[in-house]
Amino acid sequence: MKQIGTKKITGKIVIKTGLHIGGGNEKVEIGGMDNPIIRNPLTREPYIPGSSIKGKMRSLMEWKLGKILETSGKPCNCGKSDCEICRVFGSANNSKGEKPSEDSRGPTRLIVRDATLTEEWSKKFLEGKPLVEEKSENSLNRITAEANPRPIERVVPDVEFDFEIAYRIIDTGDKGATDEKYFDTVVKEGLRLLQNDYLGGGGTRGNGEIAFKDLKDETGTAIEL
Numbered sequence: 001m002k003q004i005g006t007k008k009i010t011g012k013i014v015i016k017t018g019l020h021i022g023g024g025n026e027k028v029e030i031g032g033m034d035n036p037i038i039r040n041p042l043t044r045e046p047y048i049p050g051s052s053i054k055g056k057m058r059s060l061m062e063w064k065l066g067k068i069l070e071t072s073g074k075p076c077n078c079g080k081s082d083c084e085i086c087r088v089f090g091s092a093n094n095s096k097g098e099k100p101s102e103d104s105r106g107p108t109r110l111i112v113r114d115a116t117l118t119e120e121w122s123k124k125f126l127e128g129k130p131l132v133e134e135k136s137e138n139s140l141n142r143i144t145a146e147a148n149p150r151p152i153e154r155v156v157p158d159v160e161f162d163f164e165i166a167y168r169i170i171d172t173g174d175k176g177a178t179d180e181k182y183f184d185t186v187v188k189e190g191l192r193l194l195q196n197d198y199l200g201g202g203g204t205r206g207n208g209e210i211a212f213k214d215l216k217d218e219t220g221t222a223i224e225l
C-alpha cells in the first residue's frame with residue numbers, strides 16, 4: 001500500500017439561508033444566548049468546522065448507498081477496503097471503543113479543512129458589519145396555543161467561507177484506480193448532495209442552505225458538481 005497522489009478541491013461556500021452550527025452552550029451567562037453559533041475563540045469570527053461538512057457528506061452518502069443498518073439505525077463501520085464510506089470517510093471505534101472487525105482500508109482518504117471567512121468577509125466582520133443574526137424560532141404550546149420564542153444565532157445569507165478538501169490516492173494494488181473512482185462517486189457526489197440538502201441545525205425549517213462556488217482542482221481547473 002502506497003500513497004501515490006493527493007487531489008484537492010478549493011473554492012467557496014456561500015450561505016443561502018441562515019446557517020446555525022451550534023457552538024455548545026455549556027457556558028451560558030445570565031441573559032446570554034442559549035443557542036450560539038460556533039466561533040473562533042480568539043477573533044469571534046464564525047466558521048464552519050470541517051467535521052460538520054464531512055459528517056454531513058458522510059451521512060448523505062450513507063443514506064444514498066444504503067449503509068445505515070436497519071436493525072440499529074447506525075451507520076456502517078465495517079472497515080473494509082471496498083466499502084466506500086469507511087474508505088473515504090474513515091471508520092471510527094464504536095461506542096464501546098472497539099475497532100471495526102476488519103480494517104483493510106488504509107488511511108482515511110478525505111480531509112476536510114475548517115472553512116473560515118474569506119478575506120473579503122473577514123474584513124467586513126472587522127469593520128463591524130453584522131454577519132450574524134439572532135432569529136427567534138417559535139415552538140407552539142399545543143394546549144395554550146401560546147408561542148414560545150427561542151432565539152438562535154445564524155450566519156446571515158451571502159456570507160462566504162473559504163472551502164478546501166484534500167483526498168489521498170492510495171495504490172492498493174490497483175494503481176489508485178479505486179480511490180480515483182470514489183473521488184467522483186463519493187466525494188463529488190457528497191458535495192452535490194450537500195448542496196441540495198442543508199448544513200447545521202434547523203434544516204427542515206429552512207436553515208442551512210449553502211452553495212459551492214468557484215471550485216477548482218489542484219491544477220486550477222474548474223470543477224463542476
Ligand SMILES: [Zn+2]
Binds near residue numbers: 084
Ligand atoms: Zn463500511
